[in-house]
Amino acid sequence: MATSFSSPLLHLLRPSPFSASLRPTRITPERRIFTPFAGPSDNPRKEEVVVVGAGIAGLATALSLHRVGVRSVVLEQGDSLRTGGTSLTLFKNGWRALDDIGVGDELRSQFLQIQGLVMRSEDGRELRSFSFKEEAPGQEVRAVERRVLLETLASRLPPNTISFSSRLKYIERQGSEGTLLELDDGSRVLAKLVIACDGVHSPVAKWMGFSEPNYVGHCAFRGLGLYPDGQPFKPTVNYIYGRGMRAGFVPVSSTKVYWFICFNSPSPGPRTSDPYVLKQEALDLVRSWPQELLDVMQKTPEDVVIKTPLADRWLWPGFSPPAWANGVVVVGDAWHPMTPNLGQGACCALEDAVVLGSKLRGVIGGRSELIDQALSDYTQERWARVFPLTIRANLVGSLLQWENPVVCSFRNNIMIPKLVRLGPFLEHTNFECELLEPAGSP
Numbered sequence: 355m356a357t358s359f360s361s362p363l364l365h366l367l368r369p370s371p372f373s374a375s376l377r378p379t380r381i382t383p384e385r386r387i388f389t390p391f392a393g394p395s396d397n398p399r400k401e402e403v404v405v406v407g408a409g410i411a412g413l414a415t416a417l418s419l420h421r422v423g424v425r426s427v428v429l430e431q432g433d434s435l436r437t438g439g440t441s442l443t444l445f446k447n448g449w450r451a452l453d454d455i456g457v458g459d460e461l462r463s464q465f466l467q468i469q470g471l472v473m474r475s476e477d478g479r480e481l482r483s484f485s486f487k488e489e490a491p492g493q494e495v496r497a498v499e500r501r502v503l504l505e506t507l508a509s510r511l512p513p514n515t516i517s518f519s520s521r522l523k524y525i526e527r528q529g530s531e532g533t534l535l536e537l538d539d540g541s542r543v544l545a546k547l548v549i550a551c552d553g554v555h556s557p558v559a560k561w562m563g564f565s566e567p568n569y570v571g572h573c574a575f576r577g578l579g580l581y582p583d584g585q586p587f588k589p590t591v592n593y594i595y596g597r598g599m600r601a602g603f604v605p606v607s608s609t610k611v612y613w614f615i616c617f618n619s620p621s622p623g624p625r626t627s628d629p630y631v632l633k634q635e636a637l638d639l640v641r642s643w644p645q646e647l648l649d650v651m652q653k654t655p656e657d658v659v660i661k662t663p664l665a666d667r668w669l670w671p672g673f674s675p676p677a678w679a680n681g682v683v684v685v686g687d688a689w690h691p692m693t694p695n696l697g698q699g700a701c702c703a704l705e706d707a708v709v710l711g712s713k714l715r716g717v718i719g720g721r722s723e724l725i726d727q728a729l730s731d732y733t734q735e736r737w738a739r740v741f742p743l744t745i746r747a748n749l750v751g752s753l754l755q756w757e758n759p760v761v762c763s764f765r766n767n768i769m770i771p772k773l774v775r776l777g778p779f780l781e782h783t784n785f786e787c788e789l790l791e792p793a794g795s796p
């Protein structure tokens with residue numbers, strides 16, 4: 355039994371500089387029952403496919419595999435689904451992927467379809483408004499509660515798929531046998547294929563040689579305003595631009611409104627654990643901004659305000675390891691963390707899940723060369739999609755976080771009112787991943 359971590363083994367559980375600022379709300383949905391892996395003294399349990407992480411990428415991947423007839427086991431370190439992050443805006447490419455894995459309509463019925471976009475300056479002046487119908491026909495935008503998204507994905511998995519309180523702490527290649535995974539409690543599993551969906555600070559990605567994501571110089575506050583008697587807003591995304599700071603809010607449902615603030619900060623800053631302090635810090639940033647934003651923030655319970663330093667990883671060819679090696683493959687933020695400036699991180703994780711499921715259809719349990727080919731195809735196809743998007747999201751963020759007053763004036767008086775065109779700006783959402791052919795179809 356391995357107890358120390360030296361090359362080529364890796365200690366997986368280094369605390370992340372970012373993790374303490376995330377204070378996810380824990381929910382306890384209908385628990386998936388799982389028989390823990392064999393104990394330390396036994397032979398490792400053998401599995402064909404193990405997914406590490408029950409976030410959006412992990413659950414969507416497990417569901418995608420299930421749709422094509424492949425059974426997987428999902429290891430999640432938390433004792434329940436994690437819901438930090440309040441809400442996410444999903445665009446039409448994300449909805450297409452959700453349709454592919456069979457949960458699109460169930461989610462659609464719970465969240466408002468957003469009709470357009472309004473941009474304002476920090477003094478409340480309207481700079482521009484857009485209608486999706488007129489300027490980006492066919493676009494589908496909804497802000498979705500992360501909790502509901504995760505619960506919905508989990509609810510479609512076969513019983514016993516997710517193993518909670520299963521924190522991966524050690525990983526080692528075992529030649530052609532597969533990859534040995536050891537959990538915190540000492541139980542072990544030998545997996546033919548490991549799909550790492552363990553998020554932005556993925557321990558598995560580090561083990562594969564990926565660098566830590568880079569902090570990009572701005573942080574985000576997020577929250578969810580609650581309106582038990584009904585929220586008063588039109589179904590539009592509202593952006594407000596200041597100097598070195600921007601904010602936004604978007605109705606999620608008839609009673610909930612998601613908001614965010616993105617602000618420049620030379621470092622991720624001290625970890626703040628007091629929820630009251632976090633909310634006050636967020637409010638202090640925008641005291642003189644439009645009252646509507648302040649109202650949404652005031653209506654937010656403290657425990658649903660979170661602060662996240664934003665980070666990404668650029669997958670330079672030749673410098674970055676491949677997404678797949680020796681039966682281990684990375685998916686979602688574990689591979690391509692990107693800044694949220696295009697609202698594409700989760701959308702791309704969903705696309706990854708569908709593409710990987712489609713490539714692995716019919717090859718699991720068969721010849722290893724076929725699995726390798728499937729993983730290689732996944733890597734190539736997805737790299738071409740996510741690498742440019744990561745860079746684009748970063749550049750858009752840098753432009754929007756301008757501090758220089760002359761440049762901000764140009765942005766507010768010329769760029770936004772006269773130059774921005776919504777259709778071309780949302781071009782990246784036109785991506786259509788291949789349709790998943792359900793198991794049993796020819």
Ligand SMILES: Cc1cc2nc3c(=O)[nH]c(=O)nc-3n(C[C@H](O)[C@H](O)[C@H](O)COP(=O)(O)OP(=O)(O)OC[C@H]3O[C@@H](n4cnc5c(N)ncnc54)[C@H](O)[C@@H]3O)c2cc1C
Nearest residue numbers: 407409410411431443522552553686687694697699700701
């Ligand atoms: C401020 C902000 C706003 C965003 N807005 C949007 C948006 O509007 N639209 C959009 O599409 N995207 C958005 N994103 C991006 C989106 O949140 C991520 O891309 C998405 O959550 C990635 O999902 P994931 O499953 O890859 O990772 P995660 O959600 O981080 O899931 C990783 C899972 O792995 C588990 N795990 C980690 N380590 C281990 C271990 N050792 N053993 C077992 N389990 C482990 C974790 O507990 C977690 O459950 C935003 C991100 C931020 C920061």
